[in-house]
Amino acid sequence: MTLDEERLNRHVQTALNDFGATAHAPLVVIGDELGLYETLADAGPLTSDGLAEETDTAERYVREWLRSQAAGGYVTYDPETDRYSLTPEQAAVLADETSPAFMAGNFGVALSAARIEPRLAEAFRTGEGVGWHEHDDDLFHAIAHSWRPQYAAHLVDDWIPALEGVEETLRAGGRVADVGCGHGASTVLMAEAYPESTFVGIDAHEPSIDAARRRADDAGVADRVDFEVATAKSYDGAAYDFVTTFDAFHDMGDPVGAAAHVRDTLTDDGTWMIVELFANDRVEDNLNPMGRAAYSISTLICTPCALDQEGERVLGAQAGEAGIRDAVTDGGFSRLRRAAETPLNLVFEAKP
Template identity: 85%
Template sequence: MTLDEERLNQHVQTALTDFGATAHAPLVVIGDKLGLYETLADAGPLTSAGLAEETATVERYVREWLRSQAAGGYVTYDPETDRYSLTPEQAALLADENSSAFMVGNFQVAMSAARIEPQLAEAFRTGEGVGYHEHEAGLFHAIEYSWRPQYAANLVDNWIPALDGVDAALETGGRVADVGCGHGASTVLMAEAYPESTFVGIDYHEPSIEAARERAEEAGVADRVDFEVATAKSYDGADYDLVATFDAFHDMGDPVGAAAHVRETLTDDGTWMIVELFANDRVEENLNPMGRAAYSISTLICTPCALNQEAERVLGAQAGEEGVREAVTDGGFTRFRRAAETPLNLVFEVKP
């Protein structure tokens, strides 16, 4: 077989980039944990010695870390002064937890998910699922850390107002179920924004529900927020004005059955808001950085999770608008539209 040297070199460069990114991921987590990014944003430009002093860390480690970050474009280096800094854009990505561009949690998700690689490799051979609950505890915190900035930036100001009549209903007092709530970030944000409404957060993962209860107490909304350990097909309650599912519908082993249950628990004019990862409908339209990240995380977390359940219809994290539409209409809904979108998410309004 004759190799095309130019094409081979392109593949080598791609692999080298990926190898660097893989080695870079734990350094992003370390930089966040030790306050290196935050300190650079607040006190930079700094030398490696200055950053080490500010963060009570060791200069030789910090020096190597800074050079790695600068080589990856995450930190800005000035060779004339031998100082490092963050541009406003780099700070939004790495140092500001309230920024919609904050990405540190995504690195935590990837690292946490990869820790059960041996179990996942075996699942490839057997076809068995790997439940969400089988991951190490760090993953659950990482997912909250990853998605909360998106919800904080968009949920109350953009996504709910894009739904027909929902904002007004919650302003005057509505009933809301947050299905697949995880640590309750979305539930608490809605409760803070709509003090006249009541909320129920639902998740099958009991440790996440325990964390969600703590978040509600800390936010001072526990008097209007309950949490229930249940699946999307079995949760209690009825006559909800809004059911919301954030980045979790594609994790369900029977999304059609879940849709049918949501339909039963909504009021006749209620709304189901489904927030999903951004995806186009055709595979070839998702062969890009967003698709690559989503397909990869879907292989590590979402698809094994659904296969661990009924596995009636395993959507995966890049099901696209049509894949979601088909599942919810098969579950009994008749009205479906894309209400909003961001570079990372699609927001669907579903009505009976």
């Protein structure tokens, strides 16, 4: 077999880039956890000595970390002063948790998901699922850390106003169920924005519900927010005016059954908002950086989770609008429309 040297070199470069990115991921998590990015953004430009002193860390580690960050384009280096800094754009991605461009938390998701690689490899051989609860505990914290900036930036200002009549209902006082709430970031944000409404956060993962209760208590909204350990097909209550599902519908082993239960628990004129990862309907249109990230995370987390449940219709994280529509309408909803979108999310409005 004759190799095309130019093509081979391109593949080697791709693999080298990915190897570097894999080694880089834990360093992003460390920089986030130790406040290295935040300190650079606030106090930079700094030498490695200066950053170590500001963050009470060891200079020799910090020096090597800074050089790796500069090589990857995450930090800016000035060779004349031997100082490092963050541009406003780098800071938005790495240091500002209020920025919708904040991405540092996503590295924690990938890193913690990879910790059960032997279990996932065995699932590849057997076809069995891997339960949400089988993952490292850091995964659940990382998911909350990575998604909250998106919700904080868009949920109240953009997504809910894009829905028909929902904002008015919530301002007047509605009943809301947040299905698949995780650590409750979305639930608490809505409760803070709409003090006349009451909320129930629902998740099948009991440790996440415990964390959500603490989050609601810290935010001062616990008097209007309850949390329930239950699946999307079994949660209690009825006559909800508004049901939400944030980046979780594709994780469900029976999305049609989940949709049917949501339909049963909504008022006749209620609304279900489904927020999903951005995806096109055709595979070839998802073969890009966003698609690679989403398909990879789906292989590590979402697909195994759905297979661990009924696995009747495993959507995966790149189901696209057509896949979501089919599951929702098969579950009894008559209408589904794309109400809003961002580079990372699609926001759907389902009506009975």
